[in-house]
Amino acid sequence: MLLHSSPDLKSMNKPKIRMRREDIRPDExxxxxxxxxxxxYFALSIDTPRTAADFDYLRWYLLHDRASLFVEGTTWYLLVHTTCKHLQDDHRCGIYETRPKICRDYTTxxxxxxxxxxxxWYFETPEQIEEYANARFNTPETFRSPKPQLSVLN
Known part of the structure; x- marks a missing residue:
C-alpha cells in the first residue's frame, strides 16, 4: 500500500503569506x-578542528556542491543544503504518517x-576556511599547492 499524505482543502486554499509567528492564531x-x-537542509555536528589536517578535511567538505560549515558557540557543524525527497509542492511532507523519528520529534x-x-561563523568556500586556518595557525598559504614552475617557450 502506498501512503501519500494529501493536503487538506484548508491548507491548499491558503496562500503562503509571510506572517510573523506572533500574528498566527493559536487555532492555526x-x-x-x-x-x-x-x-x-540537514546539519551534523562535527569534531572541532584543532590541526591543519583537520582544516584540510573541512576544506574537502567545502569542495563539494551544496555543503557549508557553521559554528554556534563552540560547536562546529557540516551543513548540507538538500531538499527532502518527500517534500511536496505544497511544502508538506509526503510521508507524514511514516516520517522518521527526528521529524516526529521536531515541533513548530x-x-x-x-x-x-x-x-x-559561516564558511561557504574552501578559500574561506583556508583563510581562517591560515590566520589561526599564522602560516600563510598552508593549503596552497606549490607554485608551478614557469617554462620558457622558445
Whole structure:
C-alpha cells in the first residue's frame, strides 16, 4: 500500500503569506505559512578542528556542491543544503504518517520559521576556511599547492 499524505482543502486554499509567528492564531498551523525551511537542509555536528589536517578535511567538505560549515558557540557543524525527497509542492511532507523519528520529534514551537540563519561563523568556500586556518595557525598559504614552475617557450 502506498501512503501519500494529501493536503487538506484548508491548507491548499491558503496562500503562503509571510506572517510573523506572533500574528498566527493559536487555532492555526504555523506550517500553513511556511516554505519548509526544515526540510531543505540537514546539519551534523562535527569534531572541532584543532590541526591543519583537520582544516584540510573541512576544506574537502567545502569542495563539494551544496555543503557549508557553521559554528554556534563552540560547536562546529557540516551543513548540507538538500531538499527532502518527500517534500511536496505544497511544502508538506509526503510521508507524514511514516516520517522518521527526528521529524516526529521536531515541533513548530522552536522551529526556524522566523530564523534569519545567522551563525557565529559561516564558511561557504574552501578559500574561506583556508583563510581562517591560515590566520589561526599564522602560516600563510598552508593549503596552497606549490607554485608551478614557469617554462620558457622558445
Amino acid at each position: 498551523n504555523l506550517c500553513d505559512y511556511c516554505t519548509a525551511k526544515c526540510c531543505r 514551537h522552536e522551529c526556524e520559521y522566523d530564523d534569519s540563519y545567522t551563525y557565529d
